Amino acid sequence: MFRHAANAESEIVWNNIYNRKKVKMVFNTIPHAIFSNPQIASIGLTEDQARKKYDISIGKANYSDVAMGWSMMEQNGFAKVIIDKKTKELLGFHIIGPYASILICPTSVIRIPSIPPATNESISAPALPIPVL
8 A cells, every 4th residue: 555545544543542432444445646657546446346346337538528638738638437327326436647646635535335434534534645735
C-alpha cells in the first residue's frame, strides 16, 4: 500500500488501543495514485474483479468531453466508473490523465458494496493519496 494507507492504519491502531469501540481497516475505500505521466488513480474494484461478482455497467468519459479537458488540449485522459446494474452502487472508479491524483479524492467518501457504511469518523478524515494539492 501507500503512505496514506499507512497513516490511516496508524490512526486505527491508536483508536483500537485507547478506545472500547474497535475499528477495522478497510483497504478498498482508500484511493491510490501513481505519479507518472500520465497520472493513474483508482479506488475500488477493477473491471475484471467486478465482472466476476456483479452484473455491471461501465461509464467512460474522456477529458476532452468537457470544457476543461478541451482547453487543456488533453486527448488521452479519461475517467471510468464501474456500477452495479442492480443496486446502482459504485464498485470502482479509475482515472488516467492530468490531475488524476486530485480528481480521485472525492470518491473516498462514496459507499462501495461489501464495505460497512461510512461513519462520521471515517468521512471526517478520508485517507487521500500523498502528495496531493
